[in-house]
Amino acid sequence: MRLLEERIRRDGRVKEGDVLKVDGFLNHQMDVELFAEMAREFKRLFEGCGVNRILTIEASGIGLACIAAQEFKCPVIFAKKTRTKNIAGDVYTAKVMSYTSGTLYDIIVSKEYLCSSDRVLIIDDFLANGAALDGLIRIAEQAGAEVVGAGVAIEKAFQPGGDRIRARGIRVEALARIKSMSEAGGIEFC
Amino acid sequence: MRLLEERIRRDGRVKEGDVLKVDGFLNHQMDVELFAEMAREFKRLFEGCGVNRILTIEASGIGLACIAAQEFKCPVIFAKKTRTKNIAGDVYTAKVMSYTSGTLYDIIVSKEYLCSSDRVLIIDDFLANGAALDGLIRIAEQAGAEVVGAGVAIEKAFQPGGDRIRARGIRVEALARIKSMSEAGGIEFC
Numbered sequence: 247m248r249l250l251e252e253r254i255r256r257d258g259r260v261k262e263g264d265v266l267k268v269d270g271f272l273n274h275q276m277d278v279e280l281f282a283e284m285a286r287e288f289k290r291l292f293e294g295c296g297v298n299r300i301l302t303i304e305a306s307g308i309g310l311a312c313i314a315a316q317e318f319k320c321p322v323i324f325a326k327k328t329r330t331k332n333i334a335g336d337v338y339t340a341k342v343m344s345y346t347s348g349t350l351y352d353i354i355v356s357k358e359y360l361c362s363s364d365r366v367l368i369i370d371d372f373l374a375n376g377a378a379l380d381g382l383i384r385i386a387e388q389a390g391a392e393v394v395g396a397g398v399a400i401e402k403a404f405q406p407g408g409d410r411i412r413a414r415g416i417r418v419e420a421l422a423r424i425k426s427m428s429e430a431g432g433i434e435f436c
Numbered sequence: 437m438r439l440l441e442e443r444i445r446r447d448g449r450v451k452e453g454d455v456l457k458v459d460g461f462l463n464h465q466m467d468v469e470l471f472a473e474m475a476r477e478f479k480r481l482f483e484g485c486g487v488n489r490i491l492t493i494e495a496s497g498i499g500l501a502c503i504a505a506q507e508f509k510c511p512v513i514f515a516k517k518t519r520t521k522n523i524a525g526d527v528y529t530a531k532v533m534s535y536t537s538g539t540l541y542d543i544i545v546s547k548e549y550l551c552s553s554d555r556v557l558i559i560d561d562f563l564a565n566g567a568a569l570d571g572l573i574r575i576a577e578q579a580g581a582e583v584v585g586a587g588v589a590i591e592k593a594f595q596p597g598g599d600r601i602r603a604r605g606i607r608v609e610a611l612a613r614i615k616s617m618s619e620a621g622g623i624e625f626c
Contacts, residue, residue: 275549276498276512278505305494308466309512312499315468322466322499328537347518359465 247287247421250399251435253280260427264374264402272399273306273371281313284421288369288397289317291419295394297367299323299360301386303342303353303378310399311369318367323360325353325385338388342381345374353378355385362390373398373420376407383416395419402427403436437477437611440589441625443470450617454564454592462589463496463561471503474611478559478587479507481609485584487557489513489550491576493532493543493568500589501559508557513550515543515575528578532571535564543568545575552580563588563610566597573606585609592617593626 259267271277297318302311303325315322328351337354344351360366366386373379379396386393393416401408401420404427412418423436449457461467487508492501493515505512518541527544534541550556556576563569569586576583583606591598591610594617602608613626 269546270548271511274513274516274546276502276505276514278502278512279509281502282506304496305498305514305516308495308498309502309514312466312468312471312502313506315466316472316503319469321461322468323464324466324495324499326464326495356459356464358460 247284249280249283250422253277254400254422254424255433258433260429260433262429264405264427266400266402266424266427266433268400276309278309278313281310284310284399285314285317287421288314288367288419291397292318292367292395295367296365297394299364299366299391300369301325301355301360301366301382302369303327303382306372307370310371314367314369314397321359323355325355325382327351327353338385340381340384340388343377345377353381353385355389357389360386360389360391364389364391365394366391367394368396369398370396371399373401373407373418374405376405376411379407379411379418383411397421400424437474439470439473440612443467444590444612444614445623448623450619450623452619454595454617456590456592456614456617456623458590462500466499468499468503471500474500474589475504475507477611478504478557478609481587482508482557482585485557486555487584489554489556489581490559491515491545491550491556491572492559493517493572496562497560500561504557504559504587511549513545515545515572517541517543528575530571530574530578533567535567543571543575545579547579550576550579550581554579554581555584556581557584558586559588560586561589563591563597563608564595566601569597569601569608573601587611590614
């Protein structure tokens with residue numbers, strides 16, 4: 247998606263440790279006009295797939311997921327990262343290793359909100375090693391729901407997550423796929 | 437806002453410890469059509485206030501904040517709850533005591549995204565003891581930004597947060613204000 251690639255080139259910054267800092271428009275400050283364009287692109291890509299639930303993970307996927315859900319006219323469910331007293335015991339759960347923080351955590355979704363008749367589109371801001379996406383797929387599988395695909399804003403295609411998940415037969419659409427990046431050399435898209 | 441009150445009556449459940457469970461439509465599964473109606477109401481309430489930034493806190497405020505931001509045609513900034521390596525060192529920060537989890541945590545906002553010319557509307561899903569809202573106000577104050585007000589979906593008006601923050605001269609608008617609630621007696625609105 248050219249609009250997103252241009253924005254990444256303009257406002258993204260490559261930091262050491264393969265970090266792409268896009269917190270000016272994607273995952274700290276959020277440009278909702280850009281999100282609306284991205285949501286329309288997800289709708290175009292997954293039109294006719296019968297999506298009736300969007301599944302994401304807190305925190306930075308939620309904004310994009312909600313604006314995408316307006317296109318699909320369906321609710322969003324966000325997986326929570328820890329068990330709080332507001333969540334009942336009856337949950338689907340998966341362990342996820344965070345690339346950003348280097349910690350292992352549980353994600354949970356209440357069994358009330360996903361079931362075997364659901365057709366789930368997973369939305370997230372980033373796909374790199376695929377740990378979060380993999381956890382969300384396992385949550386959907388526990389519910390017996392059909393994962394029609396995953397839509398992510400930015401895929402670091404030089405990291406293994408996207409290809410690994412595609413190899414399992416799950417459709418993954420990234421609006422910007424980064425082939426390589428470096429602090430000195432900038433960003434190259436696929 | 438009658439639509440929200442009716443939804444709370446229909447789908448909300450009162451649990452022990454003054455917990456109102458609304459995770460079927462507000463803060464786990466999210467009904468984005470309802471969010472759009474709430475966003476229009478925030479726009480009506482804060483029309484003409486010159487809002488150019490919406491500030492919220494991860495995680496459950498983000499969806500509503502993004503949909504409200506579409507009405508105000510401005511970006512959202514969400515305060516993060518811990519320091520991750522994706523956030524630069526130059527941050528505004530405040531300590532917040534979580535009512536839900538009983539823990540003290542830091543919230544941070546990058547100094548890049550809030551400044552003294554900003555007119556900030558704070559959006560969140562819940563207002564009870566006001567700890568999160570108070571933290572967000574302190575963040576905005578550190579930036580020298582003007583807080584034009586706070587819009588929350590649900591205020592537990594029997595808890596002290598809302599009145600305490602209003603007493604400091606900050607406009608607080610809640611779309612549903614709960615006067616009292618109990619597992620046996622249901623929910624009474626103000």
